[in-house]
Amino acid sequence: MQSFDFILFGATGDLAMRKIFPSLYQAYADGFLPHIGKVIATGRSLLNVDEFKDKMSHKSKIHIKNCDDKKWEEFTHNIDYLSINLNETKDFELLKEKINSESKNIVIYFSVSPEFFIKACKNLASVGLNDERVKIILEKPLGMDLKSCQAINNEIAQYYNEKQIYRIDHYLGKESIQNLLILRRFNPIFTSLWKKDYIDYVEISVFETLGVESRGEFYDSTGALRDMIQNHILQILSLVAMKIPDTLDADSIRSAKLQLLRNLKPLDDENIKTNVIRAQYSQSGEFKAYLNEDNIKENSQTETFVAIKVELLDENWKNVPFYIRTGKRMANSFAQIVIYFKDQQYQDIHPNKLIIRLQPENQISLNLKVKKIGKTMDYEENNLILNLNSTLVMQPYERLILDVIEGNQASFNHKEELEAAWAWIDPILENWKNNKTPLYSYFAGSWGPKESFDLIQKDQREWYNA
Known part of the structure; x- marks a missing residue:
């Protein structure tokens, strides 16, 4: 080097x-x-x-x-x-x-x-x-909405060209995320199944047991939608759902992600009412309510939890919903992607799941049905696990900084990706600004508001709470 x-x-x-x-x-x-x-x-x-x-x-x-x-x-x-x-x-x-x-x-x-x-x-x-x-x-975050994001990008473009700019997202440096592209590109067992014919739905969850801690002033002006959904989860979703390019170079990967983000089904007020849940944590036991945290405005409407049913206009994902959610002060801390495969014959059997854990551990597991040990032909669920936790695993920032030094932009956001994400997020922000949908509540230390479970259960599906 x-x-x-x-x-x-x-x-x-x-x-x-x-x-x-x-x-x-x-x-x-x-x-x-x-x-x-x-x-x-x-x-x-x-x-x-x-x-x-x-x-x-x-x-x-x-x-x-x-x-x-x-x-x-x-x-x-x-x-x-x-x-x-x-x-x-x-x-x-x-x-x-x-x-x-x-x-x-x-x-x-x-x-x-x-x-x-x-x-x-x-x-x-x-x-x-x-x-x-x-x-x-x-x-990041670059901006608070599409207009402010474009303003920052346009101003910076007066002094630096796009090849010189590295918009960092540490989630894209995680070992499990880096493995996702290889997993999809070089394993025919997944390449052939990665489409609407075999996948029932996809879940992406990022939960934290922590509250806002010392970030109250920042968080109260930002909220979970901007802080996590726009910043990280839409990037993860794009890597899960994009068409895998023939070569995994920076330009090809970024182009594929951009195409996917532009294929997110737009949301209007009616969609937001039925497909988007926002909530704020309330006091429970030793945990304060969000409104009682330091540097939070009185009667703040800032959300600490968001769940969204996302639909894609991409023909490959027709009728395959993506359920995304994030929250603070939750029952457990983890970040994971769960791919739920369809059961082609036996509708009463829980389908296979591919579980990609981003944190706290780096791990990919395939949930299988196997015979119970003993004199029986009953089955049970077990996991085939690829453990990516190793002393050789780089921390995200180390990997990404080295990528910058080497001039590799594959794991960084192009300005058009960010703007496409903001364009999709903006109608939700406008809806909430005008209080057109409720701000629900959930107990600190719980799995989130009842309404987030209703969101997925009305489709006869369920969250995977690890």
């Missing part, structure tokens, strides 16, 4: 300390960054280099399993720190001076609020840090 310089905006923030620096260190310790150049950490805090490194040792090192002190010292030796105001052009002149003028590979990571993206890009361009050597990584 060629040498590179890495610039991180927001280096003193939570994401940088918990994920980005540990991932960079791990890539270095694993030998994937043999020619590391400078790592220039920037933030608003007035710190010198030694003070910043001390902060890293306390806040970042604790998130690294089996951290080698010698490797850590080698890694941090390459780190510099610069206090910077993203709105001040003169600060970017100082930043440029710290970069090796001979560097041919410069990665700039925006671990800051999207409100700073446009100004920072303009200031970077003003000092020449937007030429072909430069790649930028943007954390």
